[in-house]
Amino acid sequence: MTSHSFDVEKIREDFPIFSRELPDGRPLVYLDSGNSSQKPNQVIETMREHLALHYSNVGRAMHVLGAESTDAYENARDKIAGFVGAPSRDEVIFTKNASEALNLLAYSFGNPVNTDPRFTLGPGDEIVISEMEHHSNIVPWQLLAQRTGATLKWFGVTDDGRLDYTPELITERTKIVSIAHQSNVLGTVNPVAEVAARAREAGALVALDASQSVPHHPVDVTALGADFVAFTGHKMVGPSGIGVLWGRGELLEAMPPFLGGGEMIEAVWMDRSTYAPIPHKFEAGTPPIVEAIGLGAAVDYLTEVGMEAVEAHERTLTAYALDALREVPTLRVIGPETLEGRGGTVSFTLEGIHPHDVGQILDDQFGVAVRVGHHCARPLHLRFGIPATTRASFYLYNTTGEIDALVRGLHHVQKVFA
Structure with missing residues (x-):
């Protein structure tokens, strides 16, 4: 374009x-783009060219190809941060899809290594979702409730497919509210600002599954009032195998790593490790390099349109x-x-x-x-x-x-x- x-x-x-x-x-x-979108030549060619002429691992090699790959990968992070209005590029975590992004987040709650009171979770504490969620925004929270003894609660859905928003469902015991920005079945766009305001009032954090909104509407993560936003590349004219978790920087810094391995460390001894700063703390191992670059090209395409x-x-x-x-x-x-x-x-x-x-x-x-x-x-x-x-x-x-x-x-x- x-x-x-x-x-x-x-x-x-x-x-x-x-x-x-x-x-x-x-x-x-x-007519199945809610499942996965098709890809434009601009994305296909960007990925093909990188594989053909520039490919190397990122963040490790000191040679020309390593530098070119790392620059392209990190440039994609910059583009995505700009596309969703993230205050800092370091708040953009690459995952393999939105499901992994939501699992990453759920893993941090109730994790014994995390003593931050915002993430401590046990019997009597509450997790709030909705009845319209994709399984990716149900099952990780069910698993969290099972691990910690917390209570899983949910908003219902009205007969005409709207969120049955009852503010009193969010209480002083609620630690996290995680709902879809837009339903993948109903098409409903939820009243996120209203939900987020009530959650803040109760001292709870807010996550959004934005897989069906980021590809289709202008989205500014800070304007939404959420603390975390997950979305995926394959629904926004980008490749599969790449997703994003955006989170407020100070919260991401407080969260423990989700996966251990190369690149997410600062230093390793046989009995302990220290971790890299965000975003790399959450990107263990060789990442989906070409897919991230393809998602950057997808963002360029959508921005141009x-x-x-x-x-x-x-x-x-x-x-x-x-x-x-x-x-x-x-x-x-x-x-x-x-x-x-x-x-x-x-x-x-x-x-x-x-x-x-x-x-x-x-x-x-x-x-x-x-x-x-x-x-x-x-x-x-x-x-x-x-x-x-x-x-x-x-x-x-x-x-x-x-x-x-x-x-x-x-x-x-x-x-x-x-």
Whole structure:
């Protein structure tokens, strides 16, 4: 992209996957970016060039290639810090994905080596999440509760897919509140500022799973009022195998290492070790070097397009989709049916038809790629009394014509099962 004007056809030219045909000559209609986004040439070529001409390990070698790799890796950290408004580049920790970022955080609470009272956790203390969370923001906290004897509590979800925010759930015993910024099933954007203000009042820390928000909206981590923010590269036109934990510097400094090994140490003796300063304290071993550089290229790409423009385009698509899906008989949207406080993810059911059948027919006969299942959010589906949903998720390269293709496919599905 060389222009800040938003031209979806021009953007699609940057993504080589859209030039391919599926079997039987069907065009690809990719409506599964909430699962994983496609990659532009700019990211692919940046990674290819680094592998071909500059690759070496980082932070270790004193030769030219080592210096080039280290500079590129650390430059990616600078770009990501700027992209999310981090006050310091050292607050950006590279992980392999958002799941690892959240596990890293959960590991620090109740860890006997950490005597900081903000992280000490035991029986009577509380962890607060929500019923709409991805499993990545449920299971680490369940494990923490099991390790420490703390109590796991959660906000419910309203019938229209909003967070059932009850401030009194956060008490003086709450140590951490961890919720999704945007739901990966409902598309709901949660009232983070309100939750964070109540948590601060109670003396609790706040973490956000921002995997579905950072790729789609302008995000400033300090403006959100959170203490920690996790997100992942593969949903934001970057590669898989790279994620980020942002945390307030003084909190990260108070946390013990998550993994031990090379590069995260200051000095090692046979009976003890001292640790490197942040961010390296949390980046043991050879990191995903080329993936981090690819994520830096993804940030460059999204910055050039403009996150305000990405958000506006997705709002247009979402409004169009919500209107178009109303034409499909017996279709029920699971989540907000208006644009207010929601992003570009629309999950739905068709009465009497299993989502797996919906997805298979859409793919086999229309080339429409959607996700079916519980989307790693089984408790949310249990709350709505359904085993699974079909999910269409939109991104900067999608068009209203692709939504039309989805709707045509859904009408056909209904005829098949009539």
